[in-house]
Amino acid sequence: MKLFLDTADINEIRTVARWGVLDGVTTNPTLFARTSGMTYDEVLAEICTITSGPVSAEVIAEDVDGMLKEGRHFARIADNIVVKVPMSETGLEAISRFAADGIRTNCTLIFSANQGLLAAKAGASLLSPFVGRLDDINEDGMIVIRELADIIRFHEYDSEVLAASVRHPRHVTDAALAGAHVATLPYKVFQQMVHHPLTDKGIAQFRKDWEAAREALAAKRPSGSAKKGRAKS
Numbered sequence: 001m002k003l004f005l006d007t008a009d010i011n012e013i014r015t016v017a018r019w020g021v022l023d024g025v026t027t028n029p030t031l032f033a034r035t036s037g038m039t040y041d042e043v044l045a046e047i048c049t050i051t052s053g054p055v056s057a058e059v060i061a062e063d064v065d066g067m068l069k070e071g072r073h074f075a076r077i078a079d080n081i082v083v084k085v086p087m088s089e090t091g092l093e094a095i096s097r098f099a100a101d102g103i104r105t106n107c108t109l110i111f112s113a114n115q116g117l118l119a120a121k122a123g124a125s126l127l128s129p130f131v132g133r134l135d136d137i138n139e140d141g142m143i144v145i146r147e148l149a150d151i152i153r154f155h156e157y158d159s160e161v162l163a164a165s166v167r168h169p170r171h172v173t174d175a176a177l178a179g180a181h182v183a184t185l186p187y188k189v190f191q192q193m194v195h196h197p198l199t200d201k202g203i204a205q206f207r208k209d210w211e212a213a214r215e216a217l218a219a220k221r222p223s224g225s226a227k228k229g230r231a232k233s
């Protein structure tokens with residue numbers, strides 16, 4: 001399963017890339033609005049120097065010609081740009097036109113398996129059901145992930161299901177078990193996945209025991225040989 005970072009924050013992207021677990025990045029206008037000092041084009045270009053995985057760049061236009069113009073512009077920024085297009089009648093048309101031109105797309109704002117099926121048929125590379133926003137309105141976002149992943153596999157579409165609007169680590173586990181090909185996570189969720197109270201406690205205990213053992217050995221061997229590291233057996 002691939003893990004994308006859901007952010008436009010360059011420092012967060014650099015950090016997760018250093019961990020060796022970053023497969024791509026998704027951005028949207030809200031995430032871009034949280035950055036400062038750079039244009040959207042500059043942010044996208046910088047992200048594409050950090051990862052060679054897919055980097056989603058979202059169109060703002062709501063008409064087909066406008067979406068095509070913005071998407072073609074994004075696609076010229078770097079080879080790994082994927083044009084993010086909202087689910088709509090004009091969005092589907094734009095996705096099919098991008099597919100004919102060989103430009104990859106991420107169909108965003110998907111809230112039902114049927115919307116995902118339409119996007120797959122139109123030729124979207126990535127299908128993004130929003131899990132958290134469905135949970136927010138007392139629905140079960142993971143049902144859409146599971147149904148869509150089954151449809152894609154059963155009918156052998158080339159599209160990949162991307163679990164978006166992820167709110168917590170349990171969403172990641174559930175999306176993986178439901179057959180999502182990708183999940184895109186906020187930086188905070190990546191951090192939450194790394195940590196476990198017993199892991200953190202275990203690291204602290206090992207450090208404490210190691211120091212105690214060194215001090216005990218140093219007390220027995222005042223020459224200082226034990227201070228340099230592990231004692232030879």
Ligand code: E4P
Nearest residue numbers: 006026028132133164165166
């Ligand atoms: C990613 O592609 C989506 O835009 C993002 O996951 C939406 O997340 P939100 O529902 O937390 O805004």
